[in-house]
Amino acid sequence: MDKKEILIKINEIFKNILDNEALTIYENTIASDVEDWDSLNHIQIIVAIEKTFKIRFTTNEIHHFKNVGELLVAIESKLA
Amino acid sequence: MLFNSIEFLFFFPIVTVLFFILPHRFRWQLLLGASCFFYMFFKPEYILILAATIVVDYFAGILIDEAPTEKLKKKYLLISLVANIGVLAVFKYFNFINNNVTGLAYVFGFHNPIPALNMLLPIGLSFHTFQAMSYTLEISRGNYKAEKHFGIYALYVMFYPQLVAGPIERPQNIIYQFYEEKKFYYDCVMSGLRLMLWGFLKKIVIADNLTTYTDGVFNNLHTQTSIAIVISIFFFAFQIFCDFSAYTDIARGAARVMGYELIKNFNYPFRSRSVTEFWRRWHMSLTSWFNDYLFTPLVIKNRRSISFGIIFALMITFSLSGLWHGAAWTYVSFGVMHGFATSYEFITKKWRSRLSKKINPFIYNHISQLLTFLFACFTWIFFRANTMDDAFYIVSRIPGIFNEINHWSITRSKPIFDESMSNLGHIYCFMFIIVLEGIHYLDNHYQIFHLVLKQNKFIRWTVYYSMMLIIIFFASATSHRFIYFQF
Numbered sequence: 001m002d003k004k005e006i007l008i009k010i011n012e013i014f015k016n017i018l019d020n021e022a023l024t025i026y027e028n029t030i031a032s033d034v035e036d037w038d039s040l041n042h043i044q045i046i047v048a049i050e051k052t053f054k055i056r057f058t059t060n061e062i063h064h065f066k067n068v069g070e071l072l073v074a075i076e077s078k079l080a
Numbered sequence: 081m082l083f084n085s086i087e088f089l090f091f092f093p094i095v096t097v098l099f100f101i102l103p104h105r106f107r108w109q110l111l112l113g114a115s116c117f118f119y120m121f122f123k124p125e126y127i128l129i130l131a132a133t134i135v136v137d138y139f140a141g142i143l144i145d146e147a148p149t150e151k152l153k154k155k156y157l158l159i160s161l162v163a164n165i166g167v168l169a170v171f172k173y174f175n176f177i178n179n180n181v182t183g184l185a186y187v188f189g190f191h192n193p194i195p196a197l198n199m200l201l202p203i204g205l206s207f208h209t210f211q212a213m214s215y216t217l218e219i220s221r222g223n224y225k226a227e228k229h230f231g232i233y234a235l236y237v238m239f240y241p242q243l244v245a246g247p248i249e250r251p252q253n254i255i256y257q258f259y260e261e262k263k264f265y266y267d268c269v270m271s272g273l274r275l276m277l278w279g280f281l282k283k284i285v286i287a288d289n290l291t292t293y294t295d296g297v298f299n300n301l302h303t304q305t306s307i308a309i310v311i312s313i314f315f316f317a318f319q320i321f322c323d324f325s326a327y328t329d330i331a332r333g334a335a336r337v338m339g340y341e342l343i344k345n346f347n348y349p350f351r352s353r354s355v356t357e358f359w360r361r362w363h364m365s366l367t368s369w370f371n372d373y374l375f376t377p378l379v380i381k382n383r384r385s386i387s388f389g390i391i392f393a394l395m396i397t398f399s400l401s402g403l404w405h406g407a408a409w410t411y412v413s414f415g416v417m418h419g420f421a422t423s424y425e426f427i428t429k430k431w432r433s434r435l436s437k438k439i440n441p442f443i444y445n446h447i448s449q450l451l452t453f454l455f456a457c458f459t460w461i462f463f464r465a466n467t468m469d470d471a472f473y474i475v476s477r478i479p480g481i482f483n484e485i486n487h488w489s490i491t492r493s494k495p496i497f498d499e500s501m502s503n504l505g506h507i508y509c510f511m512f513i514i515v516l517e518g519i520h521y522l523d524n525h526y527q528i529f530h531l532v533l534k535q536n537k538f539i540r541w542t543v544y545y546s547m548m549l550i551i552i553f554f555a556s557a558t559s560h561r562f563i564y565f566q567f
Binding site: 019038039040043044046047050059060062063064 | 221222356360371372375376377379380381383386390426429430433
């Protein structure tokens with residue numbers, strides 16, 4: 001699965017968790033760019049990603065994701 | 081030393097003038113010395129507790145930073161956390177736990193032989209221990225490098241404007257500022273003084289006058305009418321907001337005069353449309369502390385069952401947040417109620433979102449705002465009540481207001497309001513709240529604080545002098561301590 005496909009899948013997860021059908025995220029999207037992307041929703045997004053891709057992030061990784069791009073890199077490396 | 085004391089009237093200008101006179105290399109020593117003096121005004125010997133935790137956290141920070149393994153990092157972090165929580169446990173929570181053990185032992189026919197500790201709570205203990213813990217926690221997460229300069233680290237914990245009642249700072253935000261060579265900027269000094277003036281007005285005029293009324297009611301509940309009790313519940317909401325936000329304004333203003341910027345602690349909390357939003361706007365530095373170091377790690381740990389994990393973390397976080405305020409069941413109840421409310425909001429989030437789309441946004445938002453405010457007022461009954469019995473008594477008296485209004489002729493034949501304040505005093509209290517909310521409304525919609533800055537010198541100074549005159553004419557006859565000092 002390449003980055004583009006991963007981005008499409010996690011975009012769906014963001015839409016579902018944040019209850020926003022019109023939402024489009026990009027690699028450089030950060031939490032403050034998206035309404036309602038707070039710490040509570042952040043963890044729900046992480047959990048949904050873990051379930052969808054059958055991967056597991058470390059606590060340290062969850063604390064340090066700065067933007068969607070970093071999240072993509074981490075997913076890609078775990079799927080490889 | 082209290083911000084609203086005569087001593088501070090001399091302390092602040094002397095420290096500020098010396099700060100700008102001294103060369104940069106001596107300023108940290110001046111601020112540290114001044115902060116020690118400020119703290120020792122309460123109970124001098126308690127500075128030893130502060131000094132002990134500073135030494136422990138300073139070395140723990142370096143050891144965590146240099147530890148070669150994660151296991152070792154965790155070990156040094158644990159030493160720091162145990163030292164800070166241990167101080168809190170002994171000085172703040174020992175008697176509370178011991179009293180409950182005594183009560184429980186009595187129920188089962190036993191006797192608790194451990195006597196209560198007879199000592200005063202060190203001022204601002206919950207604030208500076210939390211700030212100290214955020215330092216070692218940030219280092220252990222790799223977000224901050226340990227500070228090698230002992231004096232600068234000590235100043236991070238002891239910086240006098242925020243030492244005893246916050247905002248609870250993070251090392252990333254403040255330590256680098258102590259290394260910057262601060263210059264005298266007229267605009268910066270004026271901005272700080274303006275913030276302090278607004279803080280003093282809120283504290284001395286609004287909060288202290290409201291305190292005279294609410295203290296009279298909450299301390300003599302059984303002689304009050306239901307009308308007086310209900311009014312005091314609403315008054316307390318504005319009192320606690322003005323009292324605590326005033327402290328933050330004075331602290332941020334005093335720091336800004338010297339060129340230091342402290343984090344924001346309030347963002348119009350009464351405009352919140354949910355309890356969750358309320359906590360993003362009220363005591364923001366404490367909320368973010370609990371969020372980063374307790375709530376989020378708890379959710380991450382229990383994320384296999386995410387809904388359960390979040391509700392569990394909300395209940396634990398808010399219960400402990402209540403306990404953070406004070407060692408009493410009244411504070412715990414306050415926290416637990418907020419835990420239930422935020423859990424309810426989490427569970428019903430999607431349902432409420434759909435509902436909001438079906439109702440006129442103006443109506444939906446204002447009803448949400450009103451319900452959130454009423455809920456906050458209700459929980460503050462427990463926060464302010466002297467005992468749990470008092471809190472339940474207050475709640476039981478609320479419905480009586482309808483009876484008193486229905487039988488108005490009987491009600492008005494007796495004194496309706498608490499007699500500790502004159503009728504004029506009551507009118508002033510209502511007036512202050514209306515004016516405060518009017519200013520908040522205007523600032524929200526038309527940014528009046530910024531508009532004042534854009535006016536010419538004459539108008540600006542007319543506003544400043546008017547504020548000073550308001551403080552002089554309407555200052556409460558009794559000066560009250562800041563509520564959050566006791567925490």
